Amino acid sequence: MKPASTDPDEPMTHASAIRAVPNSAPRPPVDLVRLAANTMGNRDLELQVLQLFKTQSAAMLARLADTTDIEARAEIIHTLKGSARAVGAEHVGKACEAMEAEIGAGRDAPHTALSEAVIEANRYISELLSG
Numbered sequence: 042m043k044p045a046s047t048d049p050d051e052p053m054t055h056a057s058a059i060r061a062v063p064n065s066a067p068r069p070p071v072d073l074v075r076l077a078a079n080t081m082g083n084r085d086l087e088l089q090v091l092q093l094f095k096t097q098s099a100a101m102l103a104r105l106a107d108t109t110d111i112e113a114r115a116e117i118i119h120t121l122k123g124s125a126r127a128v129g130a131e132h133v134g135k136a137c138e139a140m141e142a143e144i145g146a147g148r149d150a151p152h153t154a155l156s157e158a159v160i161e162a163n164r165y166i167s168e169l170l171s172g
Contacts, residue, residue, distance in 0.1 A: 079127055091166045
């Protein structure tokens with residue numbers, strides 16, 4: 042593959058164009074396009090799913106904080122990961138994956154990052170539901 046030219050008069054190749062335009066816009070904590078795809082564009086269903094995720098995720102965080110049983114913690118995290126992916130809450134899903142990896146390695150990581158991701162997603166959801 043030919044390296045990208047530094048000559049400003051030479052047209053950019055696709056690969057060099059990608060490097061030249063960084064994606065600086067932060068992603069929202071919930072991917073509404075994924076949510077719409079998962080709910081087949083049904084707006085009422087989207088709102089119900091978002092409300093359910095908000096309620097369920099808060100309850101799961103409370104359960105996670107209240108248990109030290111590693112198997113129960115793993116089950117809570119796995120369930121929350123599935124719910125997060127269904128609504129497009131990728132930060133929550135990734136935080137769950139990181140905790141699953143820690144548990145899989147025999148370590149029980151604190152759930153601070155997961156809590157922060159859930160709080161961020163639920164704040165965003167609250168704004169969507171109230172607006």
